[in-house]
Amino acid sequence: MSVNQEFRPKIVAFCCNWCSYAGADLAGSSRLSYPADVKIIRVPCSCRVNPMFILRAFEKGADGVILCGCHPGDCHYSTGNYYARRRMTLLFSMLDFMGVENGRTRVEWVSAAEGVKFSTVMNDFVEKIRSLGENVRLGDLRCKK
Amino acid sequence: MNAKEQVQQISGVNPYKCMKCGKCSATCPAYEEMDIKPHQFVSYVQSGNIEALAACKSMWKCLSCFACVERCPRDVQPGRILDAARQIVVRQRGGNYLTAEEIPPLVDEDLPQQLLVSAYRRYKR
């Protein structure tokens, strides 16, 4: 499959304030690059992310959505990421069930100390989305205004 | 795969978990007979000196009694490393430490079968 080098995906990354957002900051202060296609939205906790937000992103043309939170067991609010994990597992499974490629959604646990991991994860995710190409499938359903 | 990786793969042991406490050598019942001591098995692998390890006498003195395995506080299992080195030697042609011809004079009336079987397993391809 030929990868369209011109294709610049739109990627929304939800990051929890305490671990993953700080991990992204550390990636920044360590100058660990990842593609500019990733735009981060800060949320207090991974459990704040409503499936509505993810569907909304797809509705509005996102090609991939990734959710990053504290490692299970390390949640600042002690249990938030456990709920997020169940919710996202079920949501992703449903998207998969409806024929949306499951590569377009991902959950990663990134701690405040894992700048390297953050950058690696983002590089990897962007690469994956690039290989999947534009979100044609959901694009078909999208209202092109 | 180089020899060091080979030992690590066969043994399934990560030598870098070792904190060099020497408990393996403290506990080994065959210690006095060994030229390279149990704690050194680990450092030989760390430094990649597999050639020397493969030439050591210790591997024919180890009893596979697992005292070093049981008591190691870091789960390094020096006994496994030595056995991996032994495997490398035995698997090479002519590396056998025991030949069939040697056996008859060594056997006495009471000798249990399992002794021969075990020795064959450990010493011979």
Add this chain to the structure above:
Amino acid sequence: MQRIGVFVCHCGSNIAATVDVKKVAEMARLEPGVVFADDYQYMCSEAGQAKIGAAIKEYNLTGLVVCSCSPRMHEATFRKCAERYGLNPYMVEIANIREHCSWIHKDMEEATQKAVILARAAIAKVNLNAPLQAGESRVTKRALVIGGGIAGIQTALDIADAGYEVDIVEKTPSIGGRMSQLDKTFPTLDCSACILTPKMVDAAGHEKIKIYTYSEVEKVSGFVGDFTVDIRKKARSVDEAKCTGCGVCQEKCPSKKTPSEFNRGLNNRSAIYTPFAQAIPNVPVIDREACIKFKTGKCGVCEKVCQAGAINYAQEDEIITEKYGAIVVATGFDTIKLDKYDEYAYSQSKDVITSLELERIMNAAGPTKGHLERLSDGKAPKEIVFVQCVGSRCSDERGKPYCSKICCMYTAKHAMLIRDKYPDVNVTVFYIDVRTPGKNFDEFYRRAVEEYGVNYIKGQVGKVAPQPDGSLLVQGSDLIDNKQIKIKADMVVLATAIEPNQGVRNIATMLTASIDTNNFLTEAHPKLRPVESPTAGVFLSGVCQGPKDIPETVSQAGAAAVKVIGLLAKDKLTTNPCTAQADELLCNGCSNCAKVCPYGAITYETRQVNDHGIREDRRIAVVNKALCQGCGACTVTCPSGAMDLQGFSNRQLIAEVDAICR
């Protein structure tokens, strides 16, 4: 409609070198709601903040977007700035164009484009921001210290000296903790009791300190500034007010076969007992498991001999409910059980002992009256072997993965004291590494070697074999000489790993304080907030947070006290206004939000609501703003969207998504 000002920071060249800041400001100006946009060298500088202030005044701004470094860096700065110039601090949003943009991208055009989008998302969010008011909650000016060891005592004394009431809850019949069991302390070799007892007396006599011994915390509710705690005061069977501490009851008690906890089971105590002579309070406790009166109904000797009439067999446990503003955990440690390490023959020979047991043997008030002797036959040992790192630094499940930190020093202490008092005794120490960071610590250890002739051997012991003649054959490694050595010893002392006290997990659960896999309580930040738990209002003192020696414990105890004092000094606490809130017209009252709330912040009440003219009683979720920490778990659980999070509302986050995907 908001009137938004956008401020793009150069951060010297940190941002400006990769992001065209002028372009970002220019593009921002085109966004809805934006009435002003500018860039500046250093937005966070005084001049930069003045610029923001001027713009607020001149353009009558209602919201700010600062495109700069991470909000984790300067969000607070710009919020304060906004407040100074009359704007609600929560009308500020940060677009992180440094850590998330200029520092990770090289291509100027690409970075600029991303910065524009990040600014756009922040603007979209501010358009939906609403002024938030930080709430207030009251502070009960009283602290609870759980644990009456040196950590708890020191924390309590420091808080009390600052003028606040403190209660100490101690599980055992006396305060004093582990330190009271020690004989001498390193590196000065002062007598432990001599320096601890005065502190115990101070605490007991302090008008601001109340001590509950033989008591345990049973229930904790509430939150920072306003905790409610149930304390179970176990029945002592002795009236504290009447007892004179004469000790006759203990002397006459016919049941004397219970292993003494204080002496680590090396000798026995009576059923009615005080753990040690200097116990505070000096009031005995009846151990109902051991007491003949409680077991058979007969006896009653203590009651007969007590002239003060203090014995009360009918006494019952008492629940005391108190309010506190702050809670300090100082639950300390114990040594690990050695039943999984029997290659050292601990369970097979009485002469293989732990270091803490040696402390009791060396102590004049101990089971041997301070004489160094073998517990098996009472003979004086001539050859003693110390084994370091028993159960510490073990990555298998037998032991603990961490270094217990105190063993190297106390082993040097023991070795030195023995060589000093009994010069004819040979002392050998098997060590893996000698770790002595600390003031005068390494000098101390070197003295043991150089002046006292303690024989240090690098290597671990593999087996201790009790011999028919009663000696102990110690088989160890000498890694320097590359030898296996065997020593015929008379006594073996194991530097046993320490672990947090058993009950701490239960206490952590009650406090919703986090705890690590080794049962140490987690600090809010490992470097910068070492005495605070991540749970507001809960502080850590001593070994419950990690292994430490006495000087470290005391300094941490003081630090915890200062944090408590800082909290109690406030009359009101401001609470985070970014909390959840339920829309009463949308709430179903289904209780699912309360199920996922980690803080128990959601309760339900029946309220009359007016839903577009229909008045009816409804079950409505109510969020306690002081308890809510703003995680948002409830918002997603709520199917109707009744529950929303202020500062991170559904509409704000969707606006950000839209702005990014536009």
Add this chain to the structure above:
Amino acid sequence: MQEVKNRALALLKDGTVKRVLGWRIGENTYDPEPAFFESEEDMQTFVYNNFCAANLSKYMIEASKLEGKTLVCLKPCDSYSFNQLLSEHRVDREKTYIIGVGCKGKLSIENVKRAGVKGILSVNDTDPLQVETLYGNTEVSYKAAMLDRCHVCKGKEHVVYDELIGESEDTSTADRFAQVQMIEAMSPAEKFAFFQKELSKCIRCNACRNVCPACSCRKCVFDSDKFDSAQKANVDSFEEKMFHIIRAFHVAGRCTDCGECSRVCPQGIPLHLFNRKFIKDINTLYGEYQAGADAEARGPLTSFTADDAEPSVVAEGGTK
């Protein structure tokens, strides 16, 4: 089932209950509809026959606000819905008198038609069904006329009731998850095409939402401005997809699989498949769970374990 009617009437007369929630006879045997009955006179039109498929538990939300007790007739599977509502404090047990009515599988006139019968004039509910048509009389087997959901019956036990009248029967004959598995086995393109075809029929009439006992929000998110998702009709085709995903997500862990959504859909969309997919995933990943079986239980989305599966399990095919 005259017995149900008699008993209800007796309770109404002696003042135990203020009203009865049951089914009113329609123009034909096959179209009874849910109704409240407040007097003896009202009760004349009460009916309970094998076409009484509607799940009445959701009506108890409103009935719970009324004064006095309401008698409600619940079939075994309806009792799960009631229990779930009870656990969410939406209905008032104190104000409810439950007659657990017997059920041997409910019938659907649509299925009679599907069996090839045209020009129906009347039909009875016996086994087999006797159908009078414009073209003469014919018979349809009971099983063929039974609702799809009854082929995956939850069993004959009521989980909550005050008294039981009539025998019930477990009518399950099919594998509940067979259809879900069939779709799971499809390629992404096939799955997409399948749902595209089904969902493009949706006219957003909200019948599914209105009937669903779990979808009982006072105000639906799709009608409020909380998510900028308020709408009367679909703005675009993504939104109908979003509507159904979100609807399924909102009832995940709470849906008892009563099948009313599919039964009432005028377009015949198999909406229950979404719910079943969630139920199947929940059972596979977090252990068997039946919403409504226990009013005290904690739902799968309001609980967790430390070693739950990671979301990547989806990509690894672990939920299939």
Add this chain to the structure above:
Amino acid sequence: MIFSYYPGCTLRNKAKDLDAYARASAEALGFTLQELDNWQCCGGVYPLGTDEIASKLSSVRALAEAKDKGQDLVTLCSACHHVLKRVNDDMTNVEDIRTRANNYMKLAEPYAGETKVLHFLEVLRDVVGFDTLKEKVVNPLTGQKIAAYYGCLLLRPGKIMALDDPENPKLLEDFIRALGAEPVVYPYRNECCGGYISLKEPDMAKNMCNTINESAKGFGAECFITACPLCRYNLNKTEQGLPVYYFTELLAEALGVKEGAL
């Protein structure tokens, strides 16, 4: 109660009595050892190499046969017990070994560690119970001072053998007590006898056995009991060594079934 039984090579040859006494005792205690139809030698020592598959297959075969019969697999020889338990652990927990072994074996149903492996002593302790055993003793060995010799293979690695505390075992001591005799505890009961080293380095083994022998004697023992033919062979080589018995021999004696066993 019927158990699948894996005797091993030596019990069919030099250690026939270890086997015979065990079977007779088992019947007396109400259970039966049913020998597997197609057992092959376990190899004597466990192949440590992670890439060793072929040498584990004979054990897998025995384990799979017991699984087919739906029985627990009992063995008597320390070495067989060691090898079977470790291979079983591999088959349960090490995916790579499980996959490769099953690829070789081509069983009707892949084997994944379903069989429970028990040492005969575990059956006595956990199934029969030492209290019951005590009741069934007709000739109590009163007054005998017996040293239990565990050796290494029976106990180590403790995690996988899960037989008893590898550093301070009590199993054989409790067994001795149940027979009415007095156990002698000595520190070398879990140290190696030299094992197969005695073939090429008989002096090494002799030295080690001397230490064991001296220690047991020093603590007042009159004889050894062991579960392993190789241990017995090595211990028998020491000068002025204590007599060495299989534990089953004393068991049969105490149960009064010794005479008819052989």
